[in-house]
Amino acid sequence: MRRVVLVAYDNAQLLDISCTADVFDGANRLGGEPGYEVTLATVDGGPVRCSGGLTLAAHARLDQVRGSVDTVVVAGGLGHEAAACDTRLTAHLRRIATDARRVASVCTGATVLAAAGLLRGRRATTHWRWAARLADRAPDVTVDPAPLFVRDGNVYTSAGVTSALDLALAFVEADHGASVARDVARYLVVYLQRPGNQAQVSMFLTAPPPGNGPLRDLVAHIRAHPDGDLGTASLAARAGVSPRHLTRLFTTHLGATPSRYVRAVRVEQAARLLSTSDLPLTAVARRCGFGSAHTLRQAFLAHYATAPSAYRRMLRGSPGSGDVSDVLTGLGRDAVAAPGVSELV
Template sequence: MSAAPHRVGILVFDGMKLLDMAGPAEVFTEANLSGANYRMSIVSTDGGDVRSSIGMRVPVDASAADAGRFDTILVAGGEVFPAHPVPESLAGAALHLADRASRIASICTGAFVLAAAGLLDGKRATTHWKHTRELALRYPATQVEPDAIFVRDQSTYSSAGVTAGIDLALALLEEDEGDGLTRTVARSLVVHMQRAGGQSQFSATLQGPAPRTALLRGVVDIVNADPAAEYTVTRLAAIAQVSPRHLTRLFHDELGTSPGRYVELIRFDKAKALLDTGMSVTDVAQYSGFGTSESLRRAFITHLAIPPSKYRGRFSPMSGTIKPAA
């Protein structure tokens, strides 16, 4: 456990999302109950209190210039900056704090503040999926990863929307204090220990536009309802009462993928959900439609670069193994 205090500064501003500040702060506060030693300060550009996006006043401890040095800086997000330029004063405050910190991290659209300060130049980063395109257009020197929960590039971190800030805080806690204390904090807060940084911000069933035609919607609904069934292109075409070539063309035109790839993504989503419950890898392979543990392992390596056993190990199930009803 840490002996010396680990100073965490949270940079806030008018219109910031309250949960972007409160979620990570609760992680570090909870860690203190188990022996960690985090000291948190709320910082603004001029030391004045701010109002969150819900109108709640947030007391501030110090200005960026007077706050001193921190081990970790977190920059909150809010809807104001994807829609408007980041003020020079706020970007300057972020840069000033970063120059005196060991690591700096943005929560959600706080990435716009880091980018405006030049702190993401030449680095990989992410933000809320709704704003990744705007971030990439506005700051072309940043390599935006639109489908990540959080991204680390050297000592700079960025996270996706709202609750992803909790995932990032847990990852930072694990770096500082190790796996055991982080699991204790996750259990206490009743959250997953941490979602892998490369995990998708949303499931395959929610990505991209919905099928335009009723014919393809019917096929997709069948696959979503029972991912473990056997689906060849021929069988799916028979369900749709079209030729395999025509069905493949529909998938490419409307969903930007092939029928086989779509089925794999749905099964992959199902597998992740089952692993989250604590189910064994062998059972997950069966119930998700991959059939064998090796097929499931290959899918996880392809999509997340980690095997399913390691993915499962990142979570702390609250109960024993769960199997779906027959």
């Protein structure tokens, strides 16, 4: 059995724990060999009260976790900062991680990993709302608030809450293959597996630019008409400002120039069509304002670090969708994070 240790503390997020445990349990039920033996461990071995109000009983104290450990996963939650200050917890975590094949965190569990020194010099992610705080707290960590999860060596960090499902499914795929991971996803009735480089926060869910009505209207126009004339000069004329002033507005409120924002909107629109329709790439490109399927491919590679066809196969679990190392690549450094995230964090 692959020994998995889930590390919890008071005010941990229940979903961070249960999503991970249920994915491994699903793999055990559906033929994953060797299977997983999951242990919930706390500092004193006592129960933990989760932030949602439910209490979980632990299997063991952290000092009882000895010997070989395959995977250690630290949960996130509102209690993450107190947990990060618990020197007993971080010392045991460092010890357990020394010989573990994989070390991971869900959500703000990255704060605990950082406090234990396990993220030093690494790239990591966390819940977008807490990313800036982690970056301030751990300047030796390169914090990327955009992806759902990131791999750096044998250390994995994931975004908020249900990204635990995506990370655990990626572990199952790495251990047992894509077929078992798909079976587990179907068993749990969840979206197969979102790619790790998918943005945590869609630009379609972020708030409109505060305090600027013309820009808010312009953004709505861009989202509603991705196939229209969205050049900077045309957008400036529509807003009644100069192109230079429009660029200042976009940079200030959205963290991107008009052209980069338009490109990001078009790519995300294309991603939505690829995941919800059977339209050929040429039709997707046309509807989203790209001149050709080739231009769409170039933009998609820059934004998601994968080709449109591979993205569609990955979402649908088709053969040839690529292995977990591709899924865990994360956003390329030239990619555009979801506009609006930078101002939120």
